[in-house]
Amino acid sequence: MPMRFPEGFEWGVAAAAYQIEGAADADGRGPSIWDTFAQTPQRVFHGHTGARACDHFHRFAEDADLIAGLGARAYRLSVSWPRVLPEGTGKVNEAGLGFYDRLVDALLARGVTPWITLFHWDMPQAVFDRGGWLNRASADWFAEFAAVMADRLGDRVKHWFTINEPQVFLGLGHAGGEHAPGMRYALPEVLRACHHVLLAHGRAVSAIRAQGKQARVGWAPHGSIRYPLTVEPADVEAARRATLGIPAGDDWYFNTSWYADPALLGYYPEEGIVRFGSLLPTGFEDDYAAIHQPLDFFGVNIYQGHPTRADEAGNAVEQPRPPGYPHTMFHWPVEPEVLYWGPKFLHERYRLPIYITENGCAAMDWVHADGAVHDAPRVDYLCRHLLALRRAIADGADVRGYFHWSILDNFEWAEGYRMRFGLVYVDYATLERIPKDSYRWYQQVIRTNGACLPENPAPLR
Numbered sequence: 001m002p003m004r005f006p007e008g009f010e011w012g013v014a015a016a017a018y019q020i021e022g023a024a025d026a027d028g029r030g031p032s033i034w035d036t037f038a039q040t041p042q043r044v045f046h047g048h049t050g051a052r053a054c055d056h057f058h059r060f061a062e063d064a065d066l067i068a069g070l071g072a073r074a075y076r077l078s079v080s081w082p083r084v085l086p087e088g089t090g091k092v093n094e095a096g097l098g099f100y101d102r103l104v105d106a107l108l109a110r111g112v113t114p115w116i117t118l119f120h121w122d123m124p125q126a127v128f129d130r131g132g133w134l135n136r137a138s139a140d141w142f143a144e145f146a147a148v149m150a151d152r153l154g155d156r157v158k159h160w161f162t163i164n165e166p167q168v169f170l171g172l173g174h175a176g177g178e179h180a181p182g183m184r185y186a187l188p189e190v191l192r193a194c195h196h197v198l199l200a201h202g203r204a205v206s207a208i209r210a211q212g213k214q215a216r217v218g219w220a221p222h223g224s225i226r227y228p229l230t231v232e233p234a235d236v237e238a239a240r241r242a243t244l245g246i247p248a249g250d251d252w253y254f255n256t257s258w259y260a261d262p263a264l265l266g267y268y269p270e271e272g273i274v275r276f277g278s279l280l281p282t283g284f285e286d287d288y289a290a291i292h293q294p295l296d297f298f299g300v301n302i303y304q305g306h307p308t309r310a311d312e313a314g315n316a317v318e319q320p321r322p323p324g325y326p327h328t329m330f331h332w333p334v335e336p337e338v339l340y341w342g343p344k345f346l347h348e349r350y351r352l353p354i355y356i357t358e359n360g361c362a363a364m365d366w367v368h369a370d371g372a373v374h375d376a377p378r379v380d381y382l383c384r385h386l387l388a389l390r391r392a393i394a395d396g397a398d399v400r401g402y403f404h405w406s407i408l409d410n411f412e413w414a415e416g417y418r419m420r421f422g423l424v425y426v427d428y429a430t431l432e433r434i435p436k437d438s439y440r441w442y443q444q445v446i447r448t449n450g451a452c453l454p455e456n457p458a459p460l461r
């Protein structure tokens with residue numbers, strides 16, 4: 001008897017505004033920090049920008065057809081804050097807001113449920129110019145934007161995510177300088193920006209709920225998963241603690257609990273307080289109540305992880321991968337186990353239904369001599385990750401949906417158009433869309449609710 005996913009499992013695809021919309025100057029949209037960053041020499045691969053991207057802004061109906069044609073019931077999209085509020089706050093740009101009206105209606109007309117992310121990194125330049133996340137008022141400005149969106153779309157949109165991957169836009173954008181706004185702030189500033197992001201998240205949740213009782217709200221942080229190489233209890237326990245702990249060193253911001261504990265449990269984790277306490281904004285505890293708003297689900301983006309084993313003291317030690325081990329074009333190792341252990345560890349701690357809000361494979365796909373795009377590695381990546389997820393669910397993890405990243409090839413931030421993540425190939429010269437083999441393969445998975453997945457995949461090596 002082939003194993004299916006649970007009845008009603010939400011099969012979806014994802015994308016984000018700046019990565020696909022283009023039309024950067026259309027209808028009164030204001031600039032975002034990603035426009036500025038991408039126009040700055042040496043920041044993005046070959047000087048690529050999102051100015052045109054996939055021109056989804058003008059081709060959304062065709063893209064909605066592609067999503068519906070896949071059989072996907074859900075589409076995770078993000079809203080461009082500067083398209084709606086060119087100054088970040090204050091005057092609403094009706095024409096910009098109108099785009100999301102049309103997009104939402106196009107999706108609903110095709111039986112696709114929109115799941116909206118409010119912040120997928122494209123902060124209005126005007127907000128950054130007023131201090132960005134370092135300015136405590138950014139939390140109120142973001143809540144204002146959330147209220148505008150919920151007010152306008154709340155009659156049709158029930159599913160919301162506040163922010164996408166605070167770890168990445170804070171870590172790479174505010175500490176490492178590789179992403180917009182390209183800053184390398186010192187630790188106290190990064191912690192302050194982070195605190196305001198959490199406050200913005202909490203205030204946005206309240207703003208969305210104030211607009212409608214039916215709203216279901218979550219967020220979509222990055223999942224930094226340490227997973228055990230064996231099922232020995234010591235290895236599992238070490239991996240769990242490492243997944244939920246804060247790594248030593250400069251890359252501490254790639255963790256879960258520093259963000260998720262205040263949002264979902266109501267306080268920063270003790271381990272972080274011990275380490276950063278004196279550097280935190282004064283009176284940070286007074287914001288706990290505003291940050292800690294009930295959520296309906298825990299979205300998480302998981303692409304890769306760290307295989308570990310416990311040492312004699314019970315600490316997780318990362319294990320080397322064998323030479324020649326498969327990696328995607330991002331040099332991310334292919335580790336389907338992350339979709340087994342990740343949801344399990346996160347659900348145990350935060351007790352919310354889990355949605356995989358992103359997972360996918362970077363590759364250099366091209367149009368083959370027969371006119372088709374044969375992306376066998378993506379098919380295999382997807383297959384293995386879904387098998388792991390199905391096993392996690394069978395073993396009790398409460399996972400309700402999966403959004404593949406991405407429906408279309410798109411602007412991959414600092415990597416520009418160098419690598420492709422889509423189920424649909426985009427010819428950036430003509431903007432033609434060509435569904436890849438993976439599109440048809442995922443279509444089958446959705447149609448059979450996972451029953452077509454193989455039972456015994458050959459191990460990766």
Ligand code: FCB
Binds near residue numbers: 405
């Ligand atoms: C995530 C981002 C998403 C996409 C994927 C590949 O970190 O949320 O926009 O770029 O990585």
